[in-house]
Amino acid sequence: MLTPPAALHALLFASGEPIEKKRLVAFLGIKESELTLVLNALTNMLKGTGEMLIESESEIELRTSPEATSLIKKLRESELARDLGKASVETLAVIAYQTGATRGEIDWVRGVNSSTSLRTLLIRGLIEGREDEKDKRRIRYNLTTEAFAHLGIANASELPRAEELGTSASAIIEEEMTAAVEPAE
16 A cells, blocks of 8 residues: 555656646545645655656646756657657658648558657657647647658648648548448448
8 A cells, every 4th residue: 555645656657747636635535634744745755866746726746856857858869869760750651641630540540559659759849739620629730840841841742642642541531530430330
């Protein structure tokens, strides 16, 4: 059984984003008045670990400490220095020829989960995500000007066989997505 500070650490680590204090109290099964004690204990536990708690009026978040900045910077630089890799290039191609695609569309075309590839492309600034106009719950990814510069082209129309492949890809994905939504007879 985890102690309340250890349980709080696990929750914040697994979340990767801020969690409301009220939710933490419910998850931990403690009183609101006890949360301060648990936060103080976790803060002390984290000293010298490279992690720290960030606390707002209503939320708590686990972050890297300022002392870890140079290490984190090296990590990010090493990620950017590596080649894109086959998976990221495939993902970039789907987005380029589709003239924007959602993660579901990319996964369907590639046949595998594309989360890591999308993260890599986002970190490198080669794609950007925006709310999908058709379904506000989804993110539609598009190439950035950095991607066009990286590919050595001025715009998507300069991609090899751009019009032919883009039209085919859009039609196939639309057909498959429609078929998946329609009930079987």
